[in-house]
Amino acid sequence: MRFGVVVFPGSNCDDDCYDVVRDVVGEEVDFIWHKERRVEGFDCLILPGGFSYGDYLRTGAIARFSPVMKAIGSFARRGGLVIGICNGFQILLESNLLPGAMMKNRSLRFICKFANIRVENNLTPFTSLCQIGQVLRIPIAHIDGRYYADDEIMRGLKENNQIIFRYCSEDGELSQESNPNGSKDFIAGISNRSGNVLGLMPHPERASESILSSEDGRVVFESVVSTVKRSPRRSLRNDCPPSEEIS
Amino acid sequence: MKEPGKITPDLVKAHGLTEEEYEKIKDTLGREPNFTELGIFSVMWSEHCSYKSSKPLLRLFPTSGKNILIKAGEENAGVVDIGDGLCVVMKMESHNHPSAVEPFQGASTGVGGILRDIFTMGARPIALLDSLRFGPLDNGRNRYLLSSVVGGIAAYGNCMGIPTVGGEICFDETYEGNPLVNVMCVGVARRNSLVRARATGARNPVFYVGADTGRDGLGGASFASRELTEELDKDRPAVQIGDPFKEKLLLEACLELLNTGAVVGMQDMGAAGLTCSTSETASRGHSGMRVDLSLVPRREEGMIPYEVMLSESQERMLVIVTRGKEREARRVFDKWDLHAVPIGEVTGDEYLTVLDDAGGVAQVPARFLTEGAPVYTREERKPEYLRKIKDVSISTIPEPQDYDGVLKVLVASPSICSKRWVYEQYDHMVRTDTVLRPGADAALIRIKGTQKAIALSCDGNGRYCFLDPYEGGKIAVAEAARNVVCVGAEPIAITNCLNFGNPTKPHVFWQFRRCVEGMADACRILNTPVTGGNVSFYNENPKGAIDPTPVVGMLGLVEKMSFSCTPWFKREGDLIVLLGECTEEIGGSEYLGLIHGLKMGPIPRVDLEKERAVQNTCLELIRARLVSSSHDCSEGGLAVALAECCMSDSGMGSGAVVELEASPEILKIRMDALLFGETQSRILVSCRPRNLPRIERLARQNKVACWRLGVVRGNRLTVRRIKRRVLDVSLEELEENWGKGLSGGDD
Amino acid sequence: MTQRTRRRRDERTHDTERLFRAKVYISLKKGLVDPQGSTIKEALESLGYGNLTRVRFGKYIELGLRAKGRGAAEEKLKEMCGKLLVNPVIEKYSYHIEEGSVR
Amino acid sequence: MTQRTRRRRDERTHDTERLFRAKVYISLKKGLVDPQGSTIKEALESLGYGNLTRVRFGKYIELGLRAKGRGAAEEKLKEMCGKLLVNPVIEKYSYHIEEGSVR
Numbered sequence A: 001m002r003f004g005v006v007v008f009p010g011s012n013c014d015d016d017c018y019d020v021v022r023d024v025v026g027e028e029v030d031f032i033w034h035k036e037r038r039v040e041g042f043d044c045l046i047l048p049g050g051f052s053y054g055d056y057l058r059t060g061a062i063a064r065f066s067p068v069m070k071a072i073g074s075f076a077r078r079g080g081l082v083i084g085i086c087n088g089f090q091i092l093l094e095s096n097l098l099p100g101a102m103m104k105n106r107s108l109r110f111i112c113k114f115a116n117i118r119v120e121n122n123l124t125p126f127t128s129l130c131q132i133g134q135v136l137r138i139p140i141a142h143i144d145g146r147y148y149a150d151d152e153i154m155r156g157l158k159e160n161n162q163i164i165f166r167y168c169s170e171d172g173e174l175s176q177e178s179n180p181n182g183s184k185d186f187i188a189g190i191s192n193r194s195g196n197v198l199g200l201m202p203h204p205e206r207a208s209e210s211i212l213s214s215e216d217g218r219v220v221f222e223s224v225v226s227t228v229k230r231s232p233r234r235s236l237r238n239d240c241p242p243s244e245e246i247s
Numbered sequence B: 001m002k003e004p005g006k007i008t009p010d011l012v013k014a015h016g017l018t019e020e021e022y023e024k025i026k027d028t029l030g031r032e033p034n035f036t037e038l039g040i041f042s043v044m045w046s047e048h049c050s051y052k053s054s055k056p057l058l059r060l061f062p063t064s065g066k067n068i069l070i071k072a073g074e075e076n077a078g079v080v081d082i083g084d085g086l087c088v089v090m091k092m093e094s095h096n097h098p099s100a101v102e103p104f105q106g107a108s109t110g111v112g113g114i115l116r117d118i119f120t121m122g123a124r125p126i127a128l129l130d131s132l133r134f135g136p137l138d139n140g141r142n143r144y145l146l147s148s149v150v151g152g153i154a155a156y157g158n159c160m161g162i163p164t165v166g167g168e169i170c171f172d173e174t175y176e177g178n179p180l181v182n183v184m185c186v187g188v189a190r191r192n193s194l195v196r197a198r199a200t201g202a203r204n205p206v207f208y209v210g211a212d213t214g215r216d217g218l219g220g221a222s223f224a225s226r227e228l229t230e231e232l233d234k235d236r237p238a239v240q241i242g243d244p245f246k247e248k249l250l251l252e253a254c255l256e257l258l259n260t261g262a263v264v265g266m267q268d269m270g271a272a273g274l275t276c277s278t279s280e281t282a283s284r285g286h287s288g289m290r291v292d293l294s295l296v297p298r299r300e301e302g303m304i305p306y307e308v309m310l311s312e313s314q315e316r317m318l319v320i321v322t323r324g325k326e327r328e329a330r331r332v333f334d335k336w337d338l339h340a341v342p343i344g345e346v347t348g349d350e351y352l353t354v355l356d357d358a359g360g361v362a363q364v365p366a367r368f369l370t371e372g373a374p375v376y377t378r379e380e381r382k383p384e385y386l387r388k389i390k391d392v393s394i395s396t397i398p399e400p401q402d403y404d405g406v407l408k409v410l411v412a413s414p415s416i417c418s419k420r421w422v423y424e425q426y427d428h429m430v431r432t433d434t435v436l437r438p439g440a441d442a443a444l445i446r447i448k449g450t451q452k453a454i455a456l457s458c459d460g461n462g463r464y465c466f467l468d469p470y471e472g473g474k475i476a477v478a479e480a481a482r483n484v485v486c487v488g489a490e491p492i493a494i495t496n497c498l499n500f501g502n503p504t505k506p507h508v509f510w511q512f513r514r515c516v517e518g519m520a521d522a523c524r525i526l527n528t529p530v531t532g533g534n535v536s537f538y539n540e541n542p543k544g545a546i547d548p549t550p551v552v553g554m555l556g557l558v559e560k561m562s563f564s565c566t567p568w569f570k571r572e573g574d575l576i577v578l579l580g581e582c583t584e585e586i587g588g589s590e591y592l593g594l595i596h597g598l599k600m601g602p603i604p605r606v607d608l609e610k611e612r613a614v615q616n617t618c619l620e621l622i623r624a625r626l627v628s629s630s631h632d633c634s635e636g637g638l639a640v641a642l643a644e645c646c647m648s649d650s651g652m653g654s655g656a657v658v659e660l661e662a663s664p665e666i667l668k669i670r671m672d673a674l675l676f677g678e679t680q681s682r683i684l685v686s687c688r689p690r691n692l693p694r695i696e697r698l699a700r701q702n703k704v705a706c707w708r709l710g711v712v713r714g715n716r717l718t719v720r721r722i723k724r725r726v727l728d729v730s731l732e733e734l735e736e737n738w739g740k741g742l743s744g745g746d747d
Numbered sequence C, D: 001m002t003q004r005t006r007r008r009r010d011e012r013t014h015d016t017e018r019l020f021r022a023k024v025y026i027s028l029k030k031g032l033v034d035p036q037g038s039t040i041k042e043a044l045e046s047l048g049y050g051n052l053t054r055v056r057f058g059k060y061i062e063l064g065l066r067a068k069g070r071g072a073a074e075e076k077l078k079e080m081c082g083k084l085l086v087n088p089v090i091e092k093y094s095y096h097i098e099e100g101s102v103r
Ligand SMILES: Nc1ncnc2c1ncn2[C@@H]1O[C@H](COP(=O)(O)OP(=O)(O)O)[C@@H](O)[C@H]1O
Pocket: B129, B130, B131, B132, B164, B165, B166, B167, B168, B169, B415, B416, B419, B422, B423, B437, B438, B439, B440, B441, B442, B443, B458, B459, B483, B634, B635
């Protein structure tokens, strides 16, 4: 299968995602330049972390208007798999491909450290190899990672089982201490309604090799691979249900 | 700004040039310089750019070695061969004065500058380290400086996607009003794609790339070459705002440009901006250069040539392109949305010629600007204070009653405590190569595509150097090397940043000489040549010069990444072993400072041969996988080192039970000196009991003292001497104290 | 590139275009936690400014723009806010426009 | 602590204290690069808003405060700006005060 890693000006985890997919997961991968107007031949797109456009104005706000985002929007609406990691998540929020918004961390400081997240839904293509309640140890690195959504959005997220990861303690308990940035309802990752678009703040690509002291993140990529390989070209088929977004 | 009609002696003086310097300029030019030329000389001959006070002494450093590809001074940074066709480019720079005035932006732009130095050589930056010094945290301004400086470094480095993997931080009254902000950058390049900062090939076009030029940072080089006085207001325009986003584009564009084969040379516009980059590249290439200022993109109206030449606007660089390949170069700049314009060309006449709409505005021999600055042998005198503070005897110092309390105070002190508050604000994992994250003795960074890894550490101790600059200089190198050894790497080269007071003060210059001599001796014996560095003089506050503070950035190499070591005890039942000797050395210690309020005494001596033996032994032990952990004893001495080994950075720690009843010599040492004295050349390791005989044998072979201290056990740190309990603290208490030390920065 | 520049210049010389100065004030929607605001409030209180009822932190954007008239300028400004400058999920804004060039 | 709190409360209930609403607009000093402003400008331009002469990015702080009168409120506000809200090395500010409570 083939992954595409989108490169925005200011992306800085693009190489990391590329390396993990190619060298650790062992799948094909290409970079996609933000000025591209078409994205074709990919099973899964990754919007990597970094500081697209310096995170100026608001994180993700400017990248959202990159030419490639139109194509990514229709790729997603056709059911294509999209993962937004950190800044990629923020861009997906700004693009209304995912609901809600990101705000400054409660501490107002950048936080880089390992966090524990709990798998809340394993029926998505990104978590199909996980157990519900499984705790993954994956680093975070952001200053704008406090997820916010109003009550209506929150209701929707819960009803549709769109909360995919929550910050938790080592043992899987939810507590404010283990919520590193103050995210609403401990949210670390969500999907869209149809479950083909994932946004998460932690960096699975940084925790995919034992030498980096955790391999827990690899399961996200491997779940995608296993999903796609079970139903080839799933992501590119046109008969996937179009997603209705809350915007 | 308006051009003055005439060059008066006052104007010359205001430009920081002496009468003799001015005469030399007139002699060489054969005429009076005009105003623009005066400005050009003032920055190029400033201390910051010309090294006119430090040059003769920097020659004392050993600069060659089997791994050195490009020696210090030849280019913007030295280059170290690490095999496999790869090399490491590294450098450290200070941004002390800008950070004192505007800490966030000052520190930010400091990171920006050092990164450009590395990537303009064709190397991809892979790591940053920061060495910071502030006044005590009980002062609000210092807390503000700390949080702003750390925030500024984080903002720039994180945005660029270069992990900040280590550093050091220390608080002392001497830095009140004159904080030190040194940043080190390490890059990796293929040997055959290094770029020189030289302009060669007459008629090759010279491109200006990056941000537009404004009046910001005008004369920053001369700003750094002056004392920070009370009248800061005047210097405000010297502050700049960093744009890490633009720099990220510059970085990617530069590295991509290399693949086009269109680049002859590159240099970043750092200190002294356009002036420095044009004259240095021309001079290094034995060429001349002609630039037309009317082509320089500007941000502000009405700038005169003087201002354009002296501006230190950030995120700009000069690229010399092969004639005929302009199109390839442009394609890359366009791709990254960067403004790039040809502003002139390389010439064969060895002159820097500056034109404007109106015609010529400056013409100066390029080499005269870069090499012509007079070199001074400054007056030096051994300072008076040394006589007074040296002769203290330990017997006049009361022995503490409560050792537990002392240990808790020490581990909670901001200079010793956990630096998590700092490094968690830095993205230290981006690039997915950080094998050992901050918190260990050194960071360990793997090099993808090879089996290699490099280890990095930053060290220096101003208090030691104040009390004994020669020994202090030695210790800075020795400790940095020891730190990389502790993670399993072989020290191979250093870069440095030398932070001192006003060099025209004889005692400051004496300190400078002695520090350099000490560092040089240590580098020679430990086999770590100096690849370059930076000198920052004029670090003064109203009370006088700061403590002499050389900072060493050490590069270590692991050839085959199958082993590495961390400081933390791993396993119940492991034995704790000390490599190296204990002696009664208490002078200059954190203990004396914190508990007794004393900054005096003879500091610990390093016997460099012994140091080398200890380091080699430790390295052999790690390579043979005989030890489970290793950690050097530094600030706070043996007790603090033990405590640090107990407090694992990632979750559960392990306690230790230590019996100090070895030899009669040790029994002679006073308890506080034994626990908290900072005797050098000591490394604390732990091992499985069955490995002990081999460890002892190896140590004996290397003539290194090896002392079995105790065992990893329980959840307290307990130290006994002859059955008497001298220390007994729970891990919880240790961790609580150790973790809270920097929370004062949360202001 | 040059073409675009030329076009822009043409627009500028269009006799009916006038210069406007706009200011946009963006703040967090009511009810949203504003850690920056509360941190500032605490800091001010610790400096002795006890009589604060609240502090909210937001963004301030100054724009200089050309438009045929005040109405057109306002129209454009609102569009820019809606599209880019403001995130309606968390932010609200107000603005102020006046004729004249920016110093 | 309790003493101080009591004193503060006393001040508040002082019959002459009134509520003011202040807005502070902070922007970078002239001559300094404004990376955020220029990046926003470019983004707006690429969205088709070609007729911008400039964009500057700054901060907007809303405060609610109590003071004996307008003059006193203004005095206090300026002090707070000087001491904390504004970084005089790189920023300048203006403000607006009106009487009334903050919604
Ligand atoms: N300013 C800083 N930035 C990043 N990391 C730091 C900083 N200061 C200290 N550290 C990290 O904290 C750990 C402890 O630092 P330090 O006490 O200086 O170690 P040592 O005594 O071994 O030199 C090291 O891993 C170091 O890299």
